[in-house]
Amino acid sequence: MSKKIEEYVKENKKAFDIGVPSEDLWCKIEVGLNERESGKKKKRLGLPFWLGAAASLLAGMTFVFMYTYFNRKKEVEIADVNPGYAKKEMKFASLIEEKKDSLQIYAKDNPDLYNKFSNDLLELNKDYINLKMELQHSPDQKLVVQAMVRNLEIQLQIINQQLSVISQVNAYKKENQI
Template sequence: MSKKIEEYIKDNKKAFDIGIPSKDLWNKIEAALDERRPEKKKKHLGLLFCLGVAASLILVMTFIFMSTYRNYKKEVEIADVNLGYAKKEMKFASLIEEKKDSLQIYAKDNPDLYNKFSNDLLELNKDYIKLKKELQHSPDQKLVVRAMVRNLEIQLQIINQQLSVISQVNEYKKENQI
């Protein structure tokens, strides 16, 4: 078959060389191709662009919401404001718990006195809780932290005084029993 084509080309070589397509032929081909191109592709690209922008906006809004939500839920701790005060808070809180245990031992001998002391400590503890809530929204957090640590310090002083009073009462009772 290829021999037939070669013979045909050799026989008609002059006809191939003479017959040059006109310049209008290429213009007609381009015009026909332009007519066949669908305009929907341009609309389709516009739709894809709008969907891409919408998806990007949703992603950005989700990121902003999640970062804001995380920051909103996080409670401010004393250590966030001042590490030194946080250490003092831990020290005072542990001493208070230790001394409260000692008070409870004496409570068996003097229940009325223990109840009065407990009420005083309860009031101070309520104030401490209020200060802790205020810390979350306070513009001057250092001031609130100082007040919280001072509250714990006062609680410790009161417990120490209470222990001293109870031990004096117990000594007095022992002396009078003899």
């Protein structure tokens, strides 16, 4: 089929060459192309501008998220304020737990006395928890830490006194039984 087309073109070549475009046609085409190119440039400028603005906004939001995520305040501990007091806190806390266990052993023999002692310790423990919460927002954290350690010292003293009282009560009961 392509041979037929080639033969047709060769035979009718002169008929195709008869019509010649005018000189103004090329000028009109050039002006139309220039208008098209300038229109495309405007569209190209608009898309990257909005795309750049969106990318900048996304990058800014990502930066803010990462900054707040990694720099959020962690809970302030006693060791952050004063490592020496942190050691004391650990020592007192372990002694308090040990002595509470001893109190519970005596609680079987004297449940009323144990309940009174437990209430005193609960009040002191509530104060300790309140001090711990205050530590997070206090401008003078050293003072709060000192109060926390002092609270633990008082708890330990009270437990020691309670154990002493229970020992005396038990000794009195044994003496009176004989």
